Amino acid sequence: MEKFTKSSILRDSHEILKVTNLSKSYKNKKVLREINLNVSYGESVALIGSNGSGKSTLIKCLLGLTNIEKGEIYTNQIRLNMKNNNLLKFYRRDIAFIWQTHNLVPRLSVLSNVIHGSLNSHPNPRLWYQAFAPSEIRSRALNCLDQVGLKNFAKNNVNTLSGGESQRVAIARALMQKPKLMIADEPVASLDPKVGIEVMNLLKDLTLKQGITLFFTTHDLKHAEHYANRVIGLKDGVIKINIKSKELNELDVDEFYAA
Amino acid sequence: MKNNYRDLPPRWDKTNNLVYFSYLLVLLFFIWSSKQVGLSPLELLKGVPYMIRLLSEMLPPNFSRIFPLLKSILETLQIAFVGTFVGILGGFSLAIFAAKELSPIPKLYKISRGLIAFFRTIPDLIWAIFFVATIGLGTSAGTLTIIVDTIGFSGRFFAEAMEEIEKKPQKALEAIGISKIAIIFCAVLPEVLPSFINTSLFSLEKAVRSSVVLGLVGAGGIGIELKVAMEMFNYDQASTILILIFILVIIVEQLSVNIRNKYINN
Ligand SMILES: Nc1ncnc2c1ncn2[C@@H]1O[C@H](COP(=O)(O)OP(=O)(O)O)[C@@H](O)[C@H]1O
Numbered sequence: 103m104e105k106f107t108k109s110s111i112l113r114d115s116h117e118i119l120k121v122t123n124l125s126k127s128y129k130n131k132k133v134l135r136e137i138n139l140n141v142s143y144g145e146s147v148a149l150i151g152s153n154g155s156g157k158s159t160l161i162k163c164l165l166g167l168t169n170i171e172k173g174e175i176y177t178n179q180i181r182l183n184m185k186n187n188n189l190l191k192f193y194r195r196d197i198a199f200i201w202q203t204h205n206l207v208p209r210l211s212v213l214s215n216v217i218h219g220s221l222n223s224h225p226n227p228r229l230w231y232q233a234f235a236p237s238e239i240r241s242r243a244l245n246c247l248d249q250v251g252l253k254n255f256a257k258n259n260v261n262t263l264s265g266g267e268s269q270r271v272a273i274a275r276a277l278m279q280k281p282k283l284m285i286a287d288e289p290v291a292s293l294d295p296k297v298g299i300e301v302m303n304l305l306k307d308l309t310l311k312q313g314i315t316l317f318f319t320t321h322d323l324k325h326a327e328h329y330a331n332r333v334i335g336l337k338d339g340v341i342k343i344n345i346k347s348k349e350l351n352e353l354d355v356d357e358f359y360a361a
Numbered sequence: 362m363k364n365n366y367r368d369l370p371p372r373w374d375k376t377n378n379l380v381y382f383s384y385l386l387v388l389l390f391f392i393w394s395s396k397q398v399g400l401s402p403l404e405l406l407k408g409v410p411y412m413i414r415l416l417s418e419m420l421p422p423n424f425s426r427i428f429p430l431l432k433s434i435l436e437t438l439q440i441a442f443v444g445t446f447v448g449i450l451g452g453f454s455l456a457i458f459a460a461k462e463l464s465p466i467p468k469l470y471k472i473s474r475g476l477i478a479f480f481r482t483i484p485d486l487i488w489a490i491f492f493v494a495t496i497g498l499g500t501s502a503g504t505l506t507i508i509v510d511t512i513g514f515s516g517r518f519f520a521e522a523m524e525e526i527e528k529k530p531q532k533a534l535e536a537i538g539i540s541k542i543a544i545i546f547c548a549v550l551p552e553v554l555p556s557f558i559n560t561s562l563f564s565l566e567k568a569v570r571s572s573v574v575l576g577l578v579g580a581g582g583i584g585i586e587l588k589v590a591m592e593m594f595n596y597d598q599a600s601t602i603l604i605l606i607f608i609l610v611i612i613v614e615q616l617s618v619n620i621r622n623k624y625i626n627n
């Protein structure tokens with residue numbers, strides 16, 4: 103890969119995610135103010151906050167999907183650098199991202215969609231469609247589908263899936279990346295509560311089993327308590343809560359959500 | 362009940378006089394233009410006996426030269442088919458560069474847009490005359506004409522189709538570090554495929570009709586036969602040619618309807 107300058111690599115860190123003094127504005131509106139944040143390898147962290155508190159914006163910054171105004175971000179010890187396209191691709195390679203909606207490619211088969219997850223580490227045109235993909239990749243994709251309980255759906259067109267099934271396919275695509283960090287922005291907000299719990303359980307179990315660090319946003323406090331071992335609360339672009347989820351107490355939370 | 366006419370909204374929105382004036386101008390221009398172009402029911406009526414005579418001379422059609430004619434209508438179809446196929450490939454490649462936000466080389470966005478517009482705005486007959494003059498009479502000139510015309514026609518629709526689709530699936534792949542070219546083929550292409558098939562079929566239908574006409578200027582195919590037959594007053598042969606053209610166009614259109622139904626409407 104590219105030659106990194108010394109400053110773009112953080113050696114021997116036990117932090118998979120390290121954000122320092124991150125600020126971000128849209129037009130004249132300050133959305134994130136001097137955010138400092140560390141996540142260690144293997145943690146599961148929930149980011150909570152009311153609507154408009156800046157959760158999605160923070161996530162977009164982490165993925166290099168929006169320009170940051172100030173501050174530094176390291177994930178997997180690589181510094182985010184949006185100026186160089188190849189460095190950006192390399193930075194994103196080990197980060198999986200689950201959106202609020204599944205964002206699968208319509209009309210394609212489930213298997214093709216899952217295989218796409220490996221395209222960032224194998225830029226091989228054969229991986230564009232499942233029909234051309236090498237057997238080894240197809241079999242790994244089927245394995246990922248099996249892990250989300252959809253082994254029998256491989257041939258189906260994604261347009262025919264329910265919301266919960268689609269989100270599970272998105273998770274299978276994420277696993278295909280062999281990620282070190284899984285970021286999810288309200289991954290179950292568009293699903294009904296029962297299916298939402300199933301999908302959260304799946305995310306938690308799979309990441310735990312495979313040693314993937316999970317960083318997710320939610321507006322459901324129960325999910326934060328249940329699926330994360332640390333909770334970070336964002337309010338008006340500032341981190342107001344940063345504690346183990348076991349230590350979460352109601353008074354603090356009420357105060358946090360109060361206007 | 363008391364009448365409430367006063368409360369009714371106006372029948373017409375208030376428009377300013379400039380608008381009325383421009384309506385009037387358009388009407389005047391139409392009246393003047395119809396005079397200029399000689400559009401008059403009388404002229405049309407005067408022509409009717411000649412039309413009847415021509416038609417009667419066309420019937421019955423003369424099938425004596427059917428084999429050479431079949432050969433040249435096949436040639437017309439081949440010009441249209443090869444021209445459309447190559448034109449669609451060209452149109453697609455240009456469209457990738459001409460689709461906003463997708464263009465792998467943003468600097469080429471304007472250039473490819475311009476090129477497509479240039480190909481489109483010049484009518485096919487003029488391209489045909491140009492190619493006949495530069496590379497000579499025959500089917501290559503016709504095929505090149507169809508290629509250029511198809512690039513102009515399909516390129517525009519391809520680019521628009523690529524711009525209009527849902528962007529989120531592309532964003533999702535971009536966010537995990539997948540290259541632009543791969544995204545075009547695995548996220549954009551599947552989404553625009555129905556619209557591509559549709560545009561390609563329209564291109565083929567259009568190409569068949571224009572490759573008939575291109576023969577008139579010597580760019581290959583059945584057109585030249587029609588021209589010769591008409592100029593030699595062989596109206597009964599001309600009618601055979603017209604029947605062949607009619608059959609060709611109907612077949613291609615029907616085929617295109619079937620393909621459309623099969624791939625797009627379900
Ligand atoms: N693309 C954008 N342009 C302008 N303002 C934005 C944009 N995205 C988000 N915002 C604003 O930034 C603030 C934080 O939004 P967001 O990060 O989406 O919050 P959350 O995900 O916590 O609900 C909101 O006030 C929102 O209106």
Ligand SMILES: [Mg+2]
Pocket residue numbers: 157158159288
């Ligand atoms: Mg949000």
